[in-house]
Amino acid sequence: MAQRWMIVAAALLLGACAGDRGDRPAPQPIASTGDGIVQYDGYTAALARDGETVAQLAGRIGVSASALAAYNGLTPGHSLRDGDELVIPPAG
Numbered sequence: 001m002a003q004r005w006m007i008v009a010a011a012l013l014l015g016a017c018a019g020d021r022g023d024r025p026a027p028q029p030i031a032s033t034g035d036g037i038v039q040y041d042g043y044t045a046a047l048a049r050d051g052e053t054v055a056q057l058a059g060r061i062g063v064s065a066s067a068l069a070a071y072n073g074l075t076p077g078h079s080l081r082d083g084d085e086l087v088i089p090p091a092g
Contacts, residue, residue, distance in 0.1 A: 037061065037088075044088045048080035063088060 036047035055065035055076040071089040
């Protein structure tokens with residue numbers, strides 16, 4: 001009985017994780033600047049450079065390292081790869 005319950009739970013979990021993400025296209029940028037800031041409809045993101053940490057990226061774009069890290073579920077010392085996008089927290 002326990003094994004049957006685990007199979008059902010695994011199937012439900014896999015179905016929930018799959019979602020319908022494949023049906024939606026990736027967000028398209030509205031504007032992009034040469035300094036790696038990308039504007040989307042409803043939010044702004046910053047593109048990381050290879051080997052940059054969250055704190056270094058935050059310093060480069062002029063936002064608080066702790067705020068940028070927390071908003072993206074990371075730590076300020078987290079290493080990023082070239083092209084990683086972090087959402088910039090709204091001002092205020």
